[in-house]
Amino acid sequence: MTAIQTQAPAVDQEEMRRARSQRLERIGRWVVPLAIMVLAIWLWDRICVWNEIPQYILPRPGVVLQTLYNDAGLLFGSLLVTLKITFLSLLLAVIGGVGLSVLFAQSKWVEMSFFPFAVVLQVTPIVAIFPLINIYVDNQTAKLLLCAWIVAFFPILSNTTLGLNSVDRNLRDLFRLNGATRWQELWHLRLPAAMPYFLGGLKIAGGLSLIGAVVAEFVAGASGQSSGLASRIIEAGYRLNAPRLFAALILISLTGIVIFLVLSLVSHLILRRWHESALKQEG
Structure with a gap:
């Protein structure tokens, strides 16, 4: 009886860890690409400003x-x-x-x-x-x-x-x-x-x-x-x-x-x- 009780919390923790990992993966599937896209746009804008690139070559x-x-x-x-x-x-x-x-x-x-x-x-x-x-x-x-x-x-x-x-x-x-x-x-x-x-x-x-x-x-x-x-x-x-x-x-x-x-x-x-x-x- 004691062994079964000890095993049950371990299984529950494993299920919770798996569910948390799946939830983070679902969120990251959208957040990570969006964050990288925002960073790329910001770098594009900064490169134009730092290098004073004319608008007809590379617009902001x-x-x-x-x-x-x-x-x-x-x-x-x-x-x-x-x-x-x-x-x-x-x-x-x-x-x-x-x-x-x-x-x-x-x-x-x-x-x-x-x-x-x-x-x-x-x-x-x-x-x-x-x-x-x-x-x-x-x-x-x-x-x-x-x-x-x-x-x-x-x-x-x-x-x-x-x-x-x-x-x-x-x-x-x-x-x-x-x-x-x-x-x-x-x-x-x-x-x-x-x-x-x-x-x-x-x-x-x-x-x-x-x-x-x-x-x-x-x-x-x-x-x-x-x-x-x-x-x-x-x-x-x-x-x-x-x-x-x-x-x-x-x-x-x-x-x-x-x-x-x-x-x-x-x-x-x-x-x-x-x-x-x-x-x-x-x-």
């Missing part, structure tokens, strides 16, 4: 924020143009990547025949492909959309294909023993099993679609009121308007972070009730 953070506020109409209008290309290319990448992955899963011959072409598109720099797109495509929006789609397409295709081919063989044999057709096996077994892989590829493709849209705008050299953020960066660079250039860069970075967080939340909401990775996060 306050000047950048003021420019972001003053030029909000222009910059956010350009952001909407970039976001339109980003989300359209991501949507096309999802439709094309998942559709082609399903075909690959149904036929090894189709996968062996067409997957190398997808790899070629992925490894070829978009700046090398764009001159051909510029020759064959007349519409400016279609050019940008095609460039961004090429960048975002491969992660969806490769991850979903990997997920469809990673189903447990015993489960596949069980489906076949019970007389399931290939499409029933695909719908009820392979697609649910591939969902975590697809969502992982979607998070990667979300950032790549934004990068692809910005790079496409740089390569295309689009200008005018209907142009995206990349064109504002080019314009600000020509005019030595460093505050606007930095404001546009910060806007692009924040947009990429928001896209990643939203897609991560979508992934968690879909997987939280049944997949091991989301269950661990909740625990």
Whole structure:
């Protein structure tokens, strides 16, 4: 009886220590990056002051924020143009990547025949492909959309294909023993099993679609009121308007972070009730 009583407080202390460690980890996950970010911004400001760096070379953070506020109409209008290309290319990448992955899963011959072409598109720099797109495509929006789609397409295709081919063989044999057709096996077994892989590829493709849209705008050299953020960066660079250039860069970075967080939340909401990775996060 005494041994049991002595053991119980030790277990309770261990549980309390573990809970305290988890609580500190949760707090530190947000506090530490924010503290480092604040320190980096402070150092940026001090470097500008200590070295008396001109505004057209390296503006202070306050000047950048003021420019972001003053030029909000222009910059956010350009952001909407970039976001339109980003989300359209991501949507096309999802439709094309998942559709082609399903075909690959149904036929090894189709996968062996067409997957190398997808790899070629992925490894070829978009700046090398764009001159051909510029020759064959007349519409400016279609050019940008095609460039961004090429960048975002491969992660969806490769991850979903990997997920469809990673189903447990015993489960596949069980489906076949019970007389399931290939499409029933695909719908009820392979697609649910591939969902975590697809969502992982979607998070990667979300950032790549934004990068692809910005790079496409740089390569295309689009200008005018209907142009995206990349064109504002080019314009600000020509005019030595460093505050606007930095404001546009910060806007692009924040947009990429928001896209990643939203897609991560979508992934968690879909997987939280049944997949091991989301269950661990909740625990």
